Amino acid sequence: MIKSRTIKLTLLAAACALLALPQAQQSNIVLKLTGGTKSKIALPDFRGAGGASAFTQVFNETVFADVQRSGMLEMAAKSFYPLSPPQQETDIRPTPAPAAAQRGAAPQPPTCNGRCLTDWSMPPLNANYLGFGYLAEQGGQLVAFGHLYNTTVPDIAGAKAFRKLYNGPLTEEGARKIAHEYAADILSQFGVPSLAGSKIYFVSDRGGKGMKEIWSMDFDGANQRQLTRFNSISTMPAVSPDSQRLAFTTYAEGQPRIRVMSLETMRFLPFFNPQASMNATPSFTPDGAKMLFASSFAGYSSQIYIANADGRDLKRLSDNRAIEVEPKVNPRTGADIVFVSGRGGPQQIYRMNIDGADVTRLTPGEGEAANPAWHPDGQHIVFKWTRGFAPGNWNVFIMDVASREVVQLTRGQGRNENPTWAPDGRHIVFSSNRKGSAQIFTMLADGTEVRQLTTVGNNSMPVWVK
Amino acid sequence: MRNRHIATALLAASLLLFAAGCKKKTPVAPPPPPPPPPPTVVEKAPAAVISSFTAEPSTIVRGEASTLRWSVANATEVTIDNGIGAVSASGSRQVYPTSNTTYRMTAKGGGGDAVAAVTVAVTTPPPPPPPPPAAKASLEERMSREIQDIFFDYDKSEVREDSRATLQRNADALKTILSEFPSAVVSIEGHCDERGSAEYNLGLGDRRSASVREFLIQVGVPGDRLKPISYGKEKPVCTEESESCWQRNRRAHFVGVQ
Numbered sequence: 194m195i196k197s198r199t200i201k202l203t204l205l206a207a208a209c210a211l212l213a214l215p216q217a218q219q220s221n222i223v224l225k226l227t228g229g230t231k232s233k234i235a236l237p238d239f240r241g242a243g244g245a246s247a248f249t250q251v252f253n254e255t256v257f258a259d260v261q262r263s264g265m266l267e268m269a270a271k272s273f274y275p276l277s278p279p280q281q282e283t284d285i286r287p288t289p290a291p292a293a294a295q296r297g298a299a300p301q302p303p304t305c306n307g308r309c310l311t312d313w314s315m316p317p318l319n320a321n322y323l324g325f326g327y328l329a330e331q332g333g334q335l336v337a338f339g340h341l342y343n344t345t346v347p348d349i350a351g352a353k354a355f356r357k358l359y360n361g362p363l364t365e366e367g368a369r370k371i372a373h374e375y376a377a378d379i380l381s382q383f384g385v386p387s388l389a390g391s392k393i394y395f396v397s398d399r400g401g402k403g404m405k406e407i408w409s410m411d412f413d414g415a416n417q418r419q420l421t422r423f424n425s426i427s428t429m430p431a432v433s434p435d436s437q438r439l440a441f442t443t444y445a446e447g448q449p450r451i452r453v454m455s456l457e458t459m460r461f462l463p464f465f466n467p468q469a470s471m472n473a474t475p476s477f478t479p480d481g482a483k484m485l486f487a488s489s490f491a492g493y494s495s496q497i498y499i500a501n502a503d504g505r506d507l508k509r510l511s512d513n514r515a516i517e518v519e520p521k522v523n524p525r526t527g528a529d530i531v532f533v534s535g536r537g538g539p540q541q542i543y544r545m546n547i548d549g550a551d552v553t554r555l556t557p558g559e560g561e562a563a564n565p566a567w568h569p570d571g572q573h574i575v576f577k578w579t580r581g582f583a584p585g586n587w588n589v590f591i592m593d594v595a596s597r598e599v600v601q602l603t604r605g606q607g608r609n610e611n612p613t614w615a616p617d618g619r620h621i622v623f624s625s626n627r628k629g630s631a632q633i634f635t636m637l638a639d640g641t642e643v644r645q646l647t648t649v650g651n652n653s654m655p656v657w658v659k
Numbered sequence: 660m661r662n663r664h665i666a667t668a669l670l671a672a673s674l675l676l677f678a679a680g681c682k683k684k685t686p687v688a689p690p691p692p693p694p695p696p697p698p699t700v701v702e703k704a705p706a707a708v709i710s711s712f713t714a715e716p717s718t719i720v721r722g723e724a725s726t727l728r729w730s731v732a733n734a735t736e737v738t739i740d741n742g743i744g745a746v747s748a749s750g751s752r753q754v755y756p757t758s759n760t761t762y763r764m765t766a767k768g769g770g771g772d773a774v775a776a777v778t779v780a781v782t783t784p785p786p787p788p789p790p791p792p793a794a795k796a797s798l799e800e801r802m803s804r805e806i807q808d809i810f811f812d813y814d815k816s817e818v819r820e821d822s823r824a825t826l827q828r829n830a831d832a833l834k835t836i837l838s839e840f841p842s843a844v845v846s847i848e849g850h851c852d853e854r855g856s857a858e859y860n861l862g863l864g865d866r867r868s869a870s871v872r873e874f875l876i877q878v879g880v881p882g883d884r885l886k887p888i889s890y891g892k893e894k895p896v897c898t899e900e901s902e903s904c905w906q907r908n909r910r911a912h913f914v915g916v917q
Contacts, residue, residue: 403894426893429858442861448888449861470887471865474858487862493869495862516862533859539814540859563856577856584813585854585900610856654857 232383234260235269235313235320235344237278239337244330248368252328252337255369258413259376260324262644264619264637265385269320275307280327281338282356284308285349310352314344321345322354324379328368335363339375341382354382369415386617388412393622393657394420394430394439395633399650407441412615412635412657414646420459427452431476432658434524438462438502440475440484449473451486451504465504471495474518477502479527485510485520497532499547510549516540519564522547525571531555531594533563539584542576544594555597560584566613575602575612575621575638589623591638602640614638616659622646624653704769707734712764712775714754718782724753725779727762734766734773756781798840798915805832809871809911814855816866818874826871829913830878837884840917847872848912849889852905853898857891864889871911886916 236257241249261268279285288311304312313320326339337359346352359374361367370389377387391412396405400419405426410417421427423445430441440453449471453464466472469490476485484502487495490509497511497520511517515536523529531544537554539561545552556562560579564587567574574594577587582605589602589612603609607627614621615635622635631651636643712729719725730749731737738745740763743752754762761778796804806829809822818826837843849864849871868887876882897904 405893428893444890444893448886470869471861471889473861487858489862489865489869494866516859516866518858518862533856535814535859535862540856561855563859585852587856 231265231267232321233267233269233319234322234324234379235274235318236260236324237274237307239325239327240280241328242330244363245328245335248335248363248365249328251365252368252372255372255413256324256376256379258644259373259388260379262413262620262635262637262642263380263383263385264639264642265380265383266322269313269318273318275304275312277307278323279308279325279340282340282353285310285342287349288347310342310344310346310349322379322382324375326375330363333363335361335367335371337361337371337375339378341379366416369411369413373413385619388615388617388620391616391657391659392436393633393646393655394432395624395647395652395655396428396430397647397650397652399652400424407439408652410646414633414644417647417649420454429474429654430656432456432656433477433481433502434479435481436658438477438481440464440477442473442475451475451484453484453502463503465500467498467500467504467507474520476519476521478522479524485522485530487518487520497530497549510545510547511552512549521565521567523571524567524569531565531567531574533565542574542592555592555594557597563587564611568614569616569618575614577610577612577623589621589640602636602638611654613656615657620657622655622657624655704735705733706771707737707766707768707773708732709734709764709766709773709775712777714762714777714779717778718780719756720784721757721781722755722784724755727752727754727777729764729775731764731766731773733768733770735769736767737764739764754779798836798843798917801832801836801839802845802913802915805829805836806913808913810906811867811909811911813852813905813909814863816849816863816870818870823874826874827878830875830880833875833880833913836915837881840915842917844884844886844916846886846888846914846916847875848894848914849887849891850894850896850908850910850912851892852908853892853895853900854905855892857893860891861889864891867909867911 238253239249260266286305286308288309313323321344323342323344326337328337339359340356341354342352343354355378357378359371361371373389377389380387392409393412394407394409397408398405400406404424405428406419407421407427407430408417408419423443425443425445427441427443430439432439437456438453439456440451442449443452450466451464451472453462455462467488467490469488472486472488474487482502483499485499488498489495493514494516495518496509497517498507498509500507513536515534517532517534520530520532528547529544530547531542533540534543537558540563541554541556541558542562542565543552543554561584562576562578565574565576572594573591575589575591578590579586587608587610588604589609590599592599607625609623609625612621612623619638620635621638622633624631624633631653632645633647633652633655634643634645710730710732714725714727716725728751734748737748741760756779758781761776763774763776766773807825809818809826833845847868849868851860851863855863868889872885872887875885895908897907
């Protein structure tokens with residue numbers, strides 16, 4: 194049984210349904226992702242034949258991490274695994290009939306050292322599912338034979354959920370790729386969308402003190418790669434919904450300016466910056482046709498503007514003397530914006546229509562709140578808030594925008610900032626200095642399954658895209 | 660016996676010859692007179708000869724040396740004027756004339772004196788470059804010496820009462836500096852402490868630099884020479900988590916750019 198949590202993760206069908214349900218007691222919001230009991234899965238390590246054996250470790254670790262990170266399945270304790278797990282279908286034997294119990298003694302459950310499904314479904318393992326297979330080298334390629342069986346189905350043929358062949362290059366990279374694919378196939382059996390192929394863009398100073406560049410990595414922290422080379426401060430990345438364009442704020446030309454680059458060609462795309470002391474915090478509209486950003490174009494303070502994706506046809510959306518930054522358009526409706534403003538005192542999160550009308554404050558005014566990011570469902574945001582702490586001590590919260598109900602995901606472990614959603618709507622990436630330097634972490638939307646993705650230098654401002 | 664006959668014959672022959680010689684006798688010419696004595700070298704010693712007297716170089720810049728060299732023959736006494744006095748028959752001497760000077764050499768000899776002269780031309784050195792105009796400080800030095808940071812309250816961009824005097828002094832100094840460095844522009848950097856969010860702090864630093872700039876323009880500093888730039892919390896001067904460090908970071912900082 195799962196423990197009762199503030200947020201229950203339920204996934205009904207393929208769509209990740211984030212339903213706000215009222216719940217008694219102190220919990221204000223419930224993100225329902227799983228119904229009741231979680232299935233328990235056993236994933237005995239794949240072994241490798243020939244040249245494939247060098248890649249079994251990275252393969253097994255990646256599969257295990259992906260499945261565990263989903264929060265959808267309980268991981269059976271490895272120490273209870275039988276010694277001879279099956280490697281292929283023909284290894285599985287029907288469970289022998291129980292031997293006639295000796296008089297007076299309890300009947301001993303039959304075991305076949307791992308080759309019978311009941312070896313996995315019985316105590317102490319109690320795994321409902323078994324994933325197994327092996328790696329081999331075939332024609333210079335790395336191949337994996339991956340299986341998933343439902344151990345609670347007595348008939349072996351009926352127990353098979355799938356058997357699939359995966360192909361990749363005979364490299365660590367290839368092993369990681371096919372591991373993500375196999376894990377995605379397992380998770381899809383439980384309605385969990387795959388994160389395989391998704392990327393996280395972020396800011397790192399690892400190239401030199403006082404300099405920040407934009408980097409990218411796989412969603413599990415693999416393949417960290419530097420994208421910009423200004424030898425300046427380049428920060429606050431945003432990615433277009435089609436994952437083709439990267440926009441960010443850079444000091445490469447002196448005052449803060451917005452630059453846009455193609456993620457396909459890595460070349461810069463034209464962006465016309467208004468004549469202002471500052472143009473910053475760009476973000477794309479859901480159709481990718483327009484850009485929102487903060488600019489001091491009107492002279493007094495940073496305000497919210499909208500322009501075409503190349504910066505032309507500038508229109509001012511907010512009109513006051515407060516500092517306003519971080520506009521983010523609702524990805525579902527394209528019609529409303531959340532942003533950060535100091536118009537009422539300390540910085541808070543507000544919303545307004547895409548034409549600037551109907552401004553309302555979303556956060557209650559306590560402490561400071563910033564860094565709003567929309568959930569793909571267009572109904573929730575994740576953001577940072579100092580509620581309950583002194584200024585600067587940020588924690589990650591989720592809000593149901595309609596009801597204003599919030600739930601806190603981090604608690605006082607350093608400064609937790611710039612949370613953004615994964616494309617699956619179930620995970621959140623954020624930065625935290627909980628271990629000293631600022632690093633990037635992922636977690637489930639209920640605050641569990643926290644994983645650190647970066648270690649070198651200071652890393653911040655992650656955005657997670659398809 | 661035979662030898663005695665030969666000797667006799669020889670004697671006879673020689674007597675005969677002798678007799679014949681005496682017969683043809685002629686008178687002998689007197690020897691030539693001795694050559695006349697060389698023309699009577701006067702008893703006096705020969706005259707002095709100055710075979711060389713030079714100055715090298717013949718033109719000097721004041722303060723430099725010129726070397727006089729000479730060679731005199733048959734002199735009993737050699738003197739050079741201009742305070743050099745008696746010298747040996749050949750030699751050299753360094754002289755340091757401060758103006759054009761003609762050195763006369765007199766060589767006395769028993770048979771006569773000789774005189775020679777060389778002139779050393781002295782030029783005045785070119786004047787040194789004028790002294791640098793009172794060791795002009797660089798723009799950077801002037802800025803760091805005369806311009807002070809302006810500090811702000813948390814999440815505020817108004818110039819505090821207690822900073823107005825400082826900012827007025829900055830304004831006066833900036834007017835002077837900008838007139839002395841006509842191509843310079845002054846960046847007014849707006850900075851924030853690390854607590855606010857990075858994005859909001861960009862806007863806050865922008866406001867801080869703008870409000871300082873507005874103040875300076877109002878008191879007469881040319882606005883087109885003042886460039887605002889917000890660094891938010893990207894360039895802290897300290898990183899401790901304390902109010903004193905946060906206060907140091909909540910600032911407007913001035914940087915001169917030529």
